[in-house]
Amino acid sequence: MAAPLILVSASPGEQRTALLADGRLEAAFIERPGRPEGIGDLHIARLAARAPAMAGAFLAMAGGETGFLPDSAGAKGRGEGEWLRVAVTRAAQGGKGPRLALRPGDGAPEGPPRLLERGPDAPLRLAAAHPTALLCTDDAASAARLRAALGPERVAFSTAPAFDDALETAFDLLASPEVPLEGGGRLTIHPTPALVAIDIDAGSAAGRRDAAAHRALNTAALAEAARQIRLRHLAGAILIDMAGLAVARRKALLPAMAEAAAPDPDLRLIGLTGLGLIELQRRRTHRPWHEVVGLPPSPLSRGLLALRRGLRDAAARPGAPLTLTASPAVLAALRDWPGALEEFHRAAGPLHLRPDPLCPPGQEHVHAG
Structure with missing residues (x-):
């Protein structure tokens, strides 16, 4: 198996980052430096209000933003008006501010609210997670910055575009609610404020498929659904409706779903609902693709x-x-x-x-x- 490849492509207002494993897209990020996502950013913030019912506190941050610090991440025992050194552990999303965690430092922090240090961007996070991966970028400034952080031997610069047409198309597809499946059929992805609904459609050949064919289609579709969940940074409650199987037969596909979810440490299989929907839960960290x-x-x-x-x-x-x-x-x-x-x-x-x-x-x- 070849070492993973991280491609970094810069364009006006954006930085796109792709992780390829054996030529297959396994991670995708669009970052906009004008307004960074903020994961890993270190701040000085003021505890503005305790929220006992939510087991945490709201903190006033630089730029008028409000973050939430759970008791389990350092808010317990802290009082209103106290200055704290915190890091962003979850990006602002779904109309809610960033999630924070207390970070130690030298001396007692003092105001005003301010950003102390930016966290790593997607290329650096992926490079840390995949230490054997080579990075290739089409932007000279990005190459210099990444070489300074990772060493010149890991970072290649090319004047040719880092993304080929196939990778550009793959990124475009992530902005669509529909995902075509090999052999026919499709996934349709519907994010809502409460949950993400994913429908598996057998396509025009649905009526001609027997039970074994429907099982094979659903098994492949569940693997692709897990990949799309990861690529699109979908999180929270996720329900998947399978195609062409009676509710009683759907339980047999739970091992296939568990296998598809296993590579993603943030994704947890809950089980099957009374209506025969696969229920998943994924930890929120990055802004989902449909919000970006x-x-x-x-x-x-x-x-x-x-x-x-x-x-x-x-x-x-x-x-x-x-x-x-x-x-x-x-x-x-x-x-x-x-x-x-x-x-x-x-x-x-x-x-x-x-x-x-x-x-x-x-x-x-x-x-x-």
């Missing part, structure tokens, strides 16, 4: 993707005047996002923004002229 990108993709995500694709196309036409045609909402989102348009300008030259109220979602593009 949007489902369907948000105006910001569509704009950043247009800049990413436009930067590649611009390399083939150096010096040509460039125009981004997009809806007013997309252009407004890019203007408001820190650094994205400036980064494109530095890499490819001036970019004229052309608003088109009739531009359909997904058709935003950078073109010459």
Whole structure:
């Protein structure tokens, strides 16, 4: 088995990171440095209010953000107004602020609320988890930063794009609720505020499949569902509805689900519900993909993707005047996002923004002229 490969691709406003194992995508991150996720960040924060019913306390952080410190992570015995040194252990998500944990340090911390140190980003976290993995990036600044942290022998720099077309397509697929399955069928993923529902659809051949074929389809689909849960950073309560099996037969697939979930230490198989749904629970850490990108993709995500694709196309036409045609909402989102348009300008030259109220979602593009 070949050593894992970590690919780091930079584009205006974003950093995309992929972990490949034997050529298969096993981890995927989109990070936006203008507003980092914050996992591992070290802060000085003030205990603003105790929350006994929630077994913890709310802390006031830099920038007006509010984090939650559980009693089990250091809030127990702490009083309101006390200054604490804390680290972010779970990113803000689902309308809730970040989860925190107390961290020791020299001397008693004092205000004001402030960020002391940024935590590692996805390339560094993956490099630590996979010490034999080589990192390859298409961004010179990223290469220099990663070499300083990991050593020059682990980090390669290439002027060619780090992501090939297949990997770009795989990342695009993570922004879609539908996942095609080999041999027909599909997964449909529905995140809600309460839970994530995943439906296995046998496809057009459903009526022609016998019980053994449905079992094989569901076994393969459960493996892909576990992979999609991990790639999309889905968490909390997760229910999977299998295809074409009576409730009494579904219990036999629990060992297959347990095997598919085993490589993910955050994913726990609960069992089968009374309606025959597989019930899972996954620990929340990173923002789920549908909150980062949007489902369907948000105006910001569509704009950043247009800049990413436009930067590649611009390399083939150096010096040509460039125009981004997009809806007013997309252009407004890019203007408001820190650094994205400036980064494109530095890499490819001036970019004229052309608003088109009739531009359909997904058709935003950078073109010459």
